[in-house]
Amino acid sequence: xxxxxxxxxxxxxxxxxxxxxxxxxxxxxxxxxxxxxxxxxxxxxxxxxxxxxxxxxxxxxxxxxxxxxxxxxxxx
Numbered sequence: 001x002x003x004x005x006x007x008x009x010x011x012x013x014x015x016x017x018x019x020x021x022x023x024x025x026x027x028x029x030x031x032x033x034x035x036x037x038x039x040x041x042x043x044x045x046x047x048x049x050x051x052x053x054x055x056x057x058x059x060x061x062x063x064x065x066x067x068x069x070x071x072x073x074x075x076x
Contacts, residue, residue: 002055007063010056011038014067017053039066 004010015037022029041064060068 002059003052004055004059007040007059007065010059011065011067013052014056014060014071018067037067037070040064 002010004013015034018037019029019034057068057071
């Protein structure tokens, strides 16, 4: 059972984590870049543990979400 009630909840968690890491790395994300993290072909709505990452990714992998492509490309 996933700790996330919806794909939006999973996406909100992952985007939040990525934004925090970018801030720690002193990388500024543009508004467009942040919005692109929410992009999905199948779900057009926009919107701290390792197991949370796994749960969020597992749920999002069931669809076609841009953030999953980006994380896969980064080897995450």
